[in-house]
Amino acid sequence: MKKVIFIFSIIMFFFKTPATANYEKKIYDFSIESITGETINFKDYKNKVILIVNTASYCGFTKQYDELQELWDLYKEKGLIVLGVPSNSFNQEKNNNADIKEFCEVNFNINFPLTTLTEVKGKDAHELFKWAKKNHGKLAEPKWNFHKILINKEGKVQDTFASFTKPTSKKIIKAIENSL
Structure with a gap:
């Protein structure tokens, strides 16, 4: 029996989940610039659930803006923050904030918060994305x-979802509702 427990313990060590991450910081320790130049302090989002999405104007997934807006409209009063993070990390975004903002408003009627053009991966990634990767692992780094x-609501990474997972998928809706 002791041998089985020992082997099980070894196996569990190698398959430990990000939920066991030792967070030195929480999201509330960060801020990011909005698309219009104001500071977004995550401490203002305490006790909220935040869905952070790196976005791009010229991507095949750009139509997901519609569903992100739908999520914002459905859940903002219940405590969900949808935060779009325009990024050219994959070479599919416009070159300046004014063009990005206009594109989002004209084509998708976006009114959820957007950040300034931001790097989301690699050594130049915004500290927020480095923090997510450090505490949740490679699944948190945008691919x-x-x-x-x-x-x-505790300011920790709850889950991550790949690009092909639609914002209004059952998987994401369930995760949001369980977190709210």
Whole structure:
């Protein structure tokens, strides 16, 4: 029996989940610039659930803006923040904030918060994305545009979703509702 417990313990060590991450910081320790130049302090989002999505205007997933707006409209009063993070990390975004903002408003009627053009991966990534990767592992690092990171009310990464997972998928809706 002791041998089985020992082997099980070894196996569990190698398959430990990000939920066991030792967070030195929480999202509330960060800020990011909005698309219009104001500071977005995550401390203002305490006790909220935050869906962070790196976005791009010229991506095949750009139509997901519609569903992100739908999520914002459905859940903002219940405590969900949808945060679009325009990024050219994958070479599919416009070159300046004014053009990005206009594109989002004209084509998708976006009114959820957007950040300034931001790097989301690699050594030049914004500290927020480095923090997510450090605490949740490689699954938190965007592999492509429209990667989603769900932050729970405790300010920790709850889950991540690949680009091809639609914002209004059952998987994301369930995760949001369980976190709210």
